Amino acid sequence: MSTAQPTNPQPIASARTPGWQVLLQQRELVVALVVLALAILLTLSSDHFLTKANILAIILGLSFNAIVAVGMTVLLASGGFDLSVGSTLAFAGAVAGYAMVFWDVPWPVGAFLGLVAGAIVGLGNGLLVSKVRVNPLIATLGMMSVVRGLVLLLTSGFGIPNLPDAFNQLAQGKLFGIQYPVYIMIVVVIVGDILLRRSRYFRQSYFVGGNEKSARLSGIRVGRVQIVNYIIAAVMASLAGLLLTARFGAASVSAGVGVELQVISAVVIGGASLAGGEGTVLGALLGVTLMALISNGLNLLGINVYWQTIIIGAVLIIAVAADSLSRRDQS
DSSP states (O other): OOOOOOOOSSOOOOTTSOHHHHHHHOHHHHHHHHHHHHHHHHHHHOTTTTSHHHHHHHHHHHHHHHHHHHHHHHHHHTTOOOTTHHHHHHHHHHHHHHHHHHSOOOHHHHHHHHHHHHHHHHHHHHHHHHTSOOOHHHHHHHHHHHHHHHHHHHHTTSOBOOOOHHHHHHHHOEETTEEHHHHHHHHHHHHHHHHHHHOHHHHHHHHHHHOHHHHHHTTOOHHHHHHHHHHHHHHHHHHHHHHHHHHHTSBOTTTTTTHHHHHHHHHHHTTOOTTSSOOOHHHHHHHHHHHHHHHHHHHHTTOOTTHHHHHHHHHHHHHHHHHHHHHHHHO
């Protein structure tokens, strides 16, 4: 196997590149500045923004999408993407809830079954894309429909309430006044960022996403990398699904609806590319934070909640268009 190391996922500016373009190429810095500017704007626009309750609500709310975004970042870096993460999120919660309520299994077993169910979905996506060579859009779009249907079957279309209190404490319990999902998100983000930046195995994703043919010729087992990455994305969605289910104390049939677009938008904003070969977990976290601030700002300013869907779609279009223009300028 070749010992060549993956290239840096961040674009490298030439000596003749103007300073402002060099700055814009540092996507993480740009997004961080936008987040800061938006936070200042919201502080000036609403007296409620900087309250402790609102800040904790923002952090808790974004923690679920941030966990999903870690898996999506790894997947986008390798040139794939997954439209079924929202359904997988709901499926994991439904499986865990069904096992705990109807099979009366201990909550750790139910949670484990939820993660396994999500991993199976990811394995299916990975096999369809890497072995059957189905386009990721079609494969994951079809899987999204299939898994959402399984959620409806498991819950009979009504959800599964009355989950064990011990399970609910996974998301309702607090440490130093902060709920557990926030701490879990921090651990996932730190571990994910370190692995994607430092681990030789995970950095193969940049090779695969940058040039799949060259990656194969260099000895990288492209199929294995793709399958593993789809499983990682699904397991991260499942983890978020279990925490969301525990937070509400019930498995919901509508859980995860629209999550895939929110997460993909955030990850692309943070520096990943739908063409593959780029992206960092830190950038994804900043993108998720930006999306959360936009949503919170709309609520604080009393803007119709339906505008959030329009804005999320518009942000995704703008982010993808900006990425496309950036790639065209670099070519």
